Amino acid sequence: MAQDRNTEELIIEAAKKIFVKRGLAGARMQDIADEAGINKAMLHYYYRSKDKLFEIVFNEAIGKVIGRLGTVLSQPMPILEKIPAIVESYIDGVMEAPYLPMFVLNEINQQPEMFLQRLKTQGNFPNILLFLKEIVEAGKQGQIKEVSPIQLLLNILSLCVFPFVARPMVQGILQLDSVQYNMIMEDRKKVITEVIFAWIKA
Amino acid sequence: MAQDRNTEELIIEAAKKIFVKRGLAGARMQDIADEAGINKAMLHYYYRSKDKLFEIVFNEAIGKVIGRLGTVLSQPMPILEKIPAIVESYIDGVMEAPYLPMFVLNEINQQPEMFLQRLKTQGNFPNILLFLKEIVEAGKQGQIKEVSPIQLLLNILSLCVFPFVARPMVQGILQLDSVQYNMIMEDRKKVITEVIFAWIKA
């Protein structure tokens, strides 16, 4: 148990777990309280309302999913080294919290305004836009083929993230157990890099 | 208005709209009734409960998303012609109902049991498994490179579906309006085929 930590943190940890699993609409304050091993009233004492609590969890989740992307995209490396690095570190990151992408994507779809609001306040992830320029530059210099930078970004993201978002579906259809699926995900680091390289090699 | 159609259909249409938008937990029977232009009591008269109504909508949605995939995967064509056909027809299909994939994926994540149950009753999409064998075969015959068929399937699916699932997020970050995004999606048909071909060409 994590009884040694203070109540505020206990609540946030529990809230993450429940919100990520059930979403805003499906989550119950009682479940969060149970998960934290405390009383329902404490949730309101510390965080006032369900919405406020959700906002904290959601913002942190966005930070993890998108922020991490920004970080890895902005490592100063030649593009041909950077792409495998992006793939590897992003997949590793997602594997640590495999349900986070689905949660973030779904809640953004539910409340696009909330997300757009957040974008305004905290800047538009300049690292990502910078990465796009880098692609164009590398194309002009002949390091890679000249491709649409947005399509390239979409391709990398799609190949890395989708298999986690669709995991229960794919696992069900193809009758794979968890061990098999994890192996496939591990293989993907190599596969994705191969696929992208095959496409952009000059 | 579709007042000429019978009430049962009106309800289903309305239920689709609301469930797909809000999910099972977020949808309100009142909203479905309003959308259908009828009374809340009628929903229960025709479909007994929210869960029953949801099941109908959900099953139809799965059928569209996965069933369509099975259909297109099983067209009798040489593999190198089939892949562009798959990509084109699947993207066109998704563009008609862009929120369906997110809905299906999210609800499967929420209730994997319900989905696995459905798989048992209606067979395991044999078309999809057949497609995997076809890939292996084409690899052995040297029509394409020998690649993992599951990875290939995952790649195609990822590249086609993810951009729709992540649309609000990507659009927000890259500051794109809907017209621009639709053009990008239109371009993708070509891009995806290029990417896959670059990877598997013998």
Add this chain to the structure above:
DNA sequence: GTCTATAGCTGGATAGAC
């Protein structure tokens, strides 16, 4: 700060008139 008890509301479901 933490708990119990409960207010107040929302939303799914039903009864019963027409």
Add this chain to the structure above:
DNA sequence: GTCTATCCAGCTATAGAC
């Protein structure tokens, strides 16, 4: 078959004792 009125469970949120 369709409506209004209403029930009742479940949920967020708060009051108040300790």
